[in-house]
Amino acid sequence: MPLKAVLFDMDGVIVDTEPLHRKAYFRMFEDFGIDVSEELFTTFTGASTKRVCNTLIDTFGLEADHEDLARIKRHHFKNYFDTDPDFDLIPGVKSLIENYYDNGIKMVLASSAHMNTINWVFEKFELEPYFVGKISGADLQESKPHPEIFELAVQMAGEHREHCMVIEDSTNGIEAAHAAGIFCTAYQSAHSKNQDYTKANLSVFDFADIEFEKVKKYF
Incomplete structure (x- = not known):
């Protein structure tokens, strides 16, 4: 699997x-x-x-x-x-994206953000080539913690949910992944305070810990 x-x-x-x-x-x-x-x-x-x-x-x-x-x-x-001069990518995430891309992993963005914001981020940080699709929760009927966004992301990836992993940092997102029946890694960011990680399958503080070679053992 x-x-x-x-x-x-x-x-x-x-x-x-x-x-x-x-x-x-x-x-x-x-x-x-x-x-x-x-x-x-x-x-x-x-x-x-x-x-x-x-x-x-x-x-x-x-x-x-x-x-x-x-x-x-x-x-x-x-x-x-x-x-804002301090606005940048989360440390280590570009390397993680490149690692998955080099290992043939399909990537889909499933964010509650407005599609305008998603496109601004992708353009600013040149992320478009790495992803097969993007979904904005603002365009959907339901919002996280409802599983709709991740169910659609699985379809967009063209894979079974058993072969997918969600990376989330919020209570609502983790609950959405859990409700969709998808393996979820919680990224415990210093910026995400008062969030509940108990429904995540895995919890990390560093993206290096979920590079392909380290995370594939869970599948």
Whole structure:
């Protein structure tokens, strides 16, 4: 039962856009005059912008629709994306992607991020040649922790789920992979705080620990 495909989350796994998203969200909160607690904000990790915006509308009784909130948030995010000097790939992930590519592993991106954001990241860091497909949770009916995004990613890879592995860093993403019945590696990033890794099959702090030669023994 060899490993044939790896399904990557993006935020917290390939890039750490969370600080940029955080800045953009809190600028948007200011624009709408709402006070979002750290406790509430933590629950948004790994969720689509649409789901976050709908939660805000319900919680704070906002008159705007989710697209209004999302548009303003994306405006702030793109500004930070283009100008923040600290924004870069997660250490070691480019080597991991190249390692899988050299070993004939198919790679699919399955992220809750908007497709615009995914494309900006792929263009900025020249990732397009390595991946066979990209899925944005923003285009789907359901959001992580629902398994829909990973079920579609398996189809996109053209492999059985038993031959696939998900790499995730958030509670919602790990639960989505678990619900889809796919082997899940939790990347314990320094940036991903207060996340629950208990449903992951494997947990690592360093991408070197899941290079093909080391991880194939699980399949």
